[in-house]
Amino acid sequence: MKIDFTKIRTYPLRERKSKVSVKDFAGPITGSMSVDRFIAALPDILATHDFRAIVEACRTARQRGKPIIWAIGGHVIKCGLSPVLIDLMKRGYVQHLAMNGAGLIHDFEISMVGSTSEDVEASLGQGGFGMARETGEWVNRAINGQVAAGCGLAEAVGKSLVEGFNRVAAGSSRRNANSGPRFDFLKLSLLATAYRMKIPATIHLAIGTDIIHNHPAVDGRCLGEGALRDYRTFVESVAGLSGGGVFLNFGSAVIMPEVFLKAVSLVRNQGLPLRHFTTANFDFIQHYRGVQNVVKRPTQRGAGRGFSITGHHEFMLPLLAAALTGRLPNVRKRG
Numbered sequence: 557m558k559i560d561f562t563k564i565r566t567y568p569l570r571e572r573k574s575k576v577s578v579k580d581f582a583g584p585i586t587g588s589m590s591v592d593r594f595i596a597a598l599p600d601i602l603a604t605h606d607f608r609a610i611v612e613a614c615r616t617a618r619q620r621g622k623p624i625i626w627a628i629g630g631h632v633i634k635c636g637l638s639p640v641l642i643d644l645m646k647r648g649y650v651q652h653l654a655m656n657g658a659g660l661i662h663d664f665e666i667s668m669v670g671s672t673s674e675d676v677e678a679s680l681g682q683g684g685f686g687m688a689r690e691t692g693e694w695v696n697r698a699i700n701g702q703v704a705a706g707c708g709l710a711e712a713v714g715k716s717l718v719e720g721f722n723r724v725a726a727g728s729s730r731r732n733a734n735s736g737p738r739f740d741f742l743k744l745s746l747l748a749t750a751y752r753m754k755i756p757a758t759i760h761l762a763i764g765t766d767i768i769h770n771h772p773a774v775d776g777r778c779l780g781e782g783a784l785r786d787y788r789t790f791v792e793s794v795a796g797l798s799g800g801g802v803f804l805n806f807g808s809a810v811i812m813p814e815v816f817l818k819a820v821s822l823v824r825n826q827g828l829p830l831r832h833f834t835t836a837n838f839d840f841i842q843h844y845r846g847v848q849n850v851v852k853r854p855t856q857r858g859a860g861r862g863f864s865i866t867g868h869h870e871f872m873l874p875l876l877a878a879a880l881t882g883r884l885p886n887v888r889k890r891g
Contacts, residue, residue, distance in 0.1 A: 576601060592882035595875070606836075606863040611879040613802050613834035613861070614649060622801040622833075623651035623793055627816065629807035630658025634673045635870040638666065638744050640877050645749055649880050652793040653710075653750050656811040657761035660713060660747070661768065664695055667717055667745035668738070685767075692771030694720075703778040708785035709759035714751030717742060756793055758786035760815045787815065794819040795826075797833040805850045806838045807869050813837075813849035820854045830854075836863040838872050 583597035598604045617624050626641065633655075644650050655663075665672035668690060679685040695713060702712030720739055742748050750757035761783055763769055763776065794816070797803060805812050823830050835855055837846040842864050851862035865872060 580605075590882075591878040595879050595882070603865055607865060607876075607879070609861070610802070610804075610834065610836045610863055610865070611876070613800075614804075614880055617800050617802045617834075618648055620800045622799060623796045624649055624802045625652040625654065625793055625797070625804065626650055627654040627803070627805045627808055627812035628659055629656055629809065629812070630662050631807045632869050632873065633659055633662040633666065633746070635868075637869060637873050638663070638746055640874050641746060642744070642749050644877055644880065645746075645753060645755055647881060649877075650755060651796075652790070653746060653755060653757045654790055654812060654815070655710075655746075655757075655759060656808055657759060657766035657768075660695070660709070660759050660761075661691060661766055663745055663747050664713060664717070665691060667742045667748060668694070670741040670744075687770070688767070692768050693773055695768045696771055696773035696775070699782055700773070700775045700778045703782040703785075707782065708789060709761070709779070709782035710747055710757035710786055711751060712782060713759075714745070714747035714749075714757060717745055717748040718751055756789055758790045759783065760786065760790070760811050762811065787819075790815065791819045791822050795823045795828050795830070798829045799832050801833045803833070803835045803850065803854075804838065805836070805846060806873060807840075808846075809839065809841075809843040810845055813843075813845035817849040817853060831859045833860040834863070835860060836865060838865045838867070838869070838876075840866065840868045842866055 580600040582599040585594065585597055589597065600608065614624050616622075628641075632641075641650065641653070645653070662672040665688075674685065674688070676685050679687075694716075698716035699709060699712050702715055703709070707715060717739065747757055749755075759782075761779070763779065768774060769779075794803070803816060805816070820830060833855075835850050837850040839846055847864055851864050854860065855862040
């Protein structure tokens, strides 16, 4: 069949619906700009458009008294972002902090000695990987003692860190580097800060994934009981998302997306409403579980809005913090 190209139908360009307009373009970027004006000058297109929607959702949640739940993987702490999260906690932008077992390990090591993230290749061949004495002994002792007293895992470690620091600060051992743990960097501990500020914090682990599970002092009963308490605390926070809350997942590819999905199901199983909330998955690679279990499945059928933002944590989390705490002048409409 021949096509008569002289009879092709056309229409005026101005009548066509287009996805991009100059009013959404970026503004000039200069080195002297404040962070607020830099963010406001970004193009209101694709990821920037979604980023602004997440910022607005967080601000609205804070104004309405709805929870902003932060779920993080251990990599977030390894990237040096604890000070940023602690500042957000103090500013009222964190109502629940959830992390996997790796986050617990890194948070503890930072608070005790100011360093973390073992060189696995250097120690694995000799069987030394994960065998740091203080980490295995101290964390397991904190969990075993505090869980037996009724705490969950996160509270157990946070409380023990604070109490351990207070004991050291009150005695002469703080002046003796060889006398035991000093906790000189406790102000950088997320778990200690959450405990002091009475912000719910929870640890969600899998047995065998963390170095403390190889230590002789590990007690499976305490790990399991403490983890279950933390999960139930997490579910209660998730139940509060309805009506404007926000769930943010930073860098947990498996554990936190799975835990969040199960918590969503449990809340709805109880007949509780869970609608009109926002979720966002921030990661440098968009993994299957983060996309499905955070962004898509919980918010399907109009229950909420889900976003995926791809980028390295050491850039994206400070950028989000700057947007939340800044003024973001409305200079986007440039016509």
